[in-house]
Amino acid sequence: MxxxxxxxxxxxxxxxxxxxxxxxxxxxxxxxxxxxxxxxDDDRLDWTERELLRRIGERLYGTKGASHG
Structure with missing residues (x-):
């Protein structure tokens, strides 16, 4: 076995x-x-979609170098 x-x-x-x-x-x-x-930066997006995302992000969260306070 x-x-x-x-x-x-x-x-x-x-x-x-x-x-x-x-x-x-x-x-x-x-x-x-x-x-x-x-x-x-997603390659699946065209220029207008990337620009729209950038503008929404900056409107909601500010620019990259901006500080909160």
């Missing part, structure tokens, strides 16, 4: 980070909560 060998499972294996697909998280955020996460 053959008994299969038990493979030793290292307890540190649980501590290794899970690889997360950020695009899936962005998609579910948009579909579930209407939260849009997009970079104005």
């Amino acid at each position: 053959k008994i299969p060998q038990q493979h030793y499972r290292c307890p540190l294996g649980r501590l290794q980070p899970q690889v997360t697909d950020l695009e899936v998280i962005k998609q579910s955020g948009w579909r579930d909560q209407h939260i849009l996460v997009v970079s104005p």
